[in-house]
Amino acid sequence: MSGPPPTAQEAPAALSSIQHGTLQAPPSPQTHRALRRLHDATPPPLYQPTAASNARRSGVKKPVFSHGHLSLQQIIRDGPNDGDFIGALESARWKVVDEGVKAAEDGMSPLRIYVWLVLLDAPIMSTDEYLALIHRGASPAYAKIRNDTFRTLTTDPLFRRRVSEASLIRLLNAIAWRLHDSKEDERQSSRPGSSHSSIPPRDGVAGSHSGQSQAILEPGVYVQGMNVLAAPFLYAARSEAEAFVAFHSLLTRECPGYIRGAMDGVHRGLALVDKVLAIVDPKLGMYLTSKGLSAEIYAFPSVLTLCACTPPLPEVLRLWDFLFAYGPHLNIVCIVAQLTIMRSQILQSQSPNKLLRSFPQLNADLVKSITISIIKKIPDDVYEEIATHAM
Incomplete structure (x- = not known):
């Protein structure tokens, strides 16, 4: 495809064929109202582990949530019962983690x-x-x-x-x-004396992190x-x-840190891949180090794209269901999980760099399962670094 973006006259026609020839019907007013009710809920404190996350870290089998008797579709469609926004949100998070989002084979x-x-x-x-x-x-x-x-x-x-x-x-x-x-x-x-001094950036970042530095x-x-x-x-x-x-x-x-300045958030994430690997699998971590292979060399695309660079796409979608429910920052642990899946091949290879140029096909359920087991092994201070690295 070549040429500039559609003009003002062309754009409506272009958008009418958004997803390959057909623009599917927009959500109903009821769906919009349900989404708004859930959006208006006070979200959990930023980057604090959710109840589902705490349960997974502590080994509790399955917590009871106020909307646990409803399907994920009912929670999203109808919104919270009796104004219980937090209960509905936590129930939705748990169901995504525990049951996944129903989808066709193509995702x-x-x-x-x-x-x-x-x-x-x-x-x-x-x-x-x-x-x-x-x-x-x-x-x-x-x-x-x-x-x-x-x-x-x-x-x-x-x-x-x-x-x-x-x-x-x-x-x-x-x-x-x-x-x-x-x-x-x-x-x-x-700007000194600017009349806009109290206006936050349009993307809302300042409003979310008012206590942080400029x-x-x-x-x-x-x-x-x-x-x-x-x-x-x-x-x-x-x-x-x-x-x-x-x-x-x-x-x-x-993950504003991924697209700001020198992409410092991505580089912090790469350092954490090395740190977490050294904690959960010292032998594998030391072997990669002995070969001069840090995460900066092989994991940059995986950190920046939340593993979207590793096919197949339907598995990426399933992994993202998990990450958006559990916290996108846990992509760092998901990358370590993929390394442990490749462990035998890496340790048997004299040139593991060739193996790490492209990770094996993504298996979302396996990666999720290993990630959850790894989380329990991570010290609280390192977990906090993971939770805040992308900010």
Whole structure:
């Protein structure tokens, strides 16, 4: 696909064919109301382990939640009973972790994107608001975006069949505009005597972390690799606007450190892969070290993309269900889990670097199971580092 983003006149027609020729029906007003009721719930303290997480760490078999008798679909569709927002949210989290999200063999599910929107605490966004970003044309990052999109999941036939490059370009260009706007807001508010000094960045980062330093609050920018991170959202969503708001929430609320400055959050995550591996499997960790292999060399794509770089895509979606319920920061442990799955091959190889250039096909259930077992072995201080590394 070549050429600039759709113009204001072309955009509505382009969006009418968002997911390969057909724009599926938008969610019903009832679904929007249910999503809003769950979004309006006071979320758990940022990066504190949920009840489900605590249960897994302590070995408790299965806690009882107020909405445990309802299916995940009922919780998402109808919202909380009797105003019990926290109970509904925790019940939904547990059901995602314990039962997963029902989906077809190709990973498609009419429920998944709404589960993600709730778990990511993404705001309701109108299509018109998304269109307004599209109408602005090429963003300052447009050349970088075009250099990335054509090589996104090129070997995955499911993704290539469902998501067009034009769709990916529009989404990333809209994200780049929103991040650009946040940068401009930050510049305005940092000027001495500025009338904007009390206005937080548009992406809401400042509102979530008001106690942190100005450097930490700096909005992110478009970085190479965001195309792969965006891909599962476009595949799972029923519209580009849904994919946009979920992706933007992930970037700005869950892992702003991945797209800020020198991508310090990613580098902290890579150091934690080495640290966790040394704790849970010292022999494997020392062997890789002896071969001069740190996570910086082999795990950068896996950290930045939350393992979306490892096929197959339906397994990535299932792993993301787990990460969004349990905390995207636990991708660090998921990477260590994949290393332990490869343990025998790595230890028997004189050149493990060749093995680590591409991880084996992702098995979400196996990775989740090993991840949960590893979590119990991680000291609290290291767990806290993992929980905050992407901020």
